[in-house]
Amino acid sequence: MSQLAAARYGKDNIRLYKVHRNQDGMQSVVEMTVCILLEGDIETSYTKADNSVVVATDTQKQTTYILAKQNPVTPPELFAAILGDHFIKTYPHIHAANVSIIQKRWTRMTVDGKPHPHSFYRDSEETRDVSCRAVEGKGLSIHSGINNLLVLKSTGSAFYGFHRDEYTQLPETQDRILSTAVKSGWLWDTFPTLEDVKRQKGKFDEAWEQVRTITMGTFARDSSASVQNTMYKMCDQILAAVPGVQAVDYSLPNKHYFEIDLSWHKGLKNTGKDAEVYAPQSDPNGLIECTVTRKGGKAKL
Known part of the structure; x- marks a missing residue:
């Protein structure tokens, strides 16, 4: 049955x-x-x-x-x-x-x-x-978000010191292009009634502006050791800036731009510090996600 x-x-x-x-x-x-x-x-x-x-x-x-x-x-x-x-x-x-x-x-x-x-x-x-x-x-649970905010910076990102074993081929880098399509969300404390949502409606636009500003500002200014660390900094700042939010989540695909070795053509230098021409990649790509809550809080991705 x-x-x-x-x-x-x-x-x-x-x-x-x-x-x-x-x-x-x-x-x-x-x-x-x-x-x-x-x-x-x-x-x-x-x-x-x-x-x-x-x-x-x-x-x-x-x-x-x-x-x-x-x-x-x-x-x-x-x-x-x-x-x-x-x-x-x-x-x-x-x-x-x-x-x-x-x-x-x-x-x-x-x-x-x-x-x-x-x-x-x-x-x-x-x-x-x-x-x-x-x-x-039981009230109303609201989750706000930003999706498909495409950002890129041409320097200021590194990736080194990661685990290596017999399956690892990726070289370490102190400087790389970092690009991603930002998907971010923030979960509000539960609203007991619709009237509570109406009374606090002004904070939704304000939070959306703050999250966008923090996301882009941190992305641009951070000397990124990894996407993981940069996204955590974003979450931490959002929780500090937006009362009433209990959790923040990010999902960031790593949109790769690979150097092109042109040395085969008359010794033309286009790698490392001489790299200027890159090949944008579609897939496969890295995908990094996290959820950050206030201390003592619990939330799922």
Whole structure:
């Protein structure tokens, strides 16, 4: 015999765009992709073909659009909390709602030296990622993040003193190119209610700015002995700068740029201190991850 051990379902890839029109003619825009997954007393839809417990995924999509019209969608942490809270309060048999939001970048154009009131451009593929888990009677757990922030520095990174054995071929280096696509996240202390999220909504944008500033500043200034050590310094500074965050995580792929030996061509020097031309590599690549909590705290990657 079998039993249903866990189940959740919902609507993924809900594309949402909202424009804010101010009376002075200045407009702002937000574009995001939303995913909703619901949990609760839904097992009979799986085991007995009983669809009476199913809140249709199209209903979830339409709910997203209606709530976006009736509420602010920024910061995304707030909108995710509004959605999650709605589902666990509207449907008695739904006990948990998981909402994920990926917010894309639209940056205001500067035209003739002035911010243009209604024109924007995509300046990178970086996204602002948010997930919220709303659980009946237990509050809202919110995880904020940055993804695909591509950074590179042409010097100031080393990698040496690592373990060597019969399988090791990599040479040590005191100077190398360091590049990565930053994926970082920070877990907030649990919010007891939606009203608590609303009261503290201002800190979400502030934290996002602080994390980006710390990430890029540390990346640029640190004389990096390893990606591991540099990312730990980032986490440590974020925890010191952002009260209310209990854990910070990073996932950094090491995007390699290899020297090209051109000595075969008339003794042309292009390695070591003479290296100027490199071959960017796609894969394989190193991948380094960590989670750093406040002392005594626990969190999973």
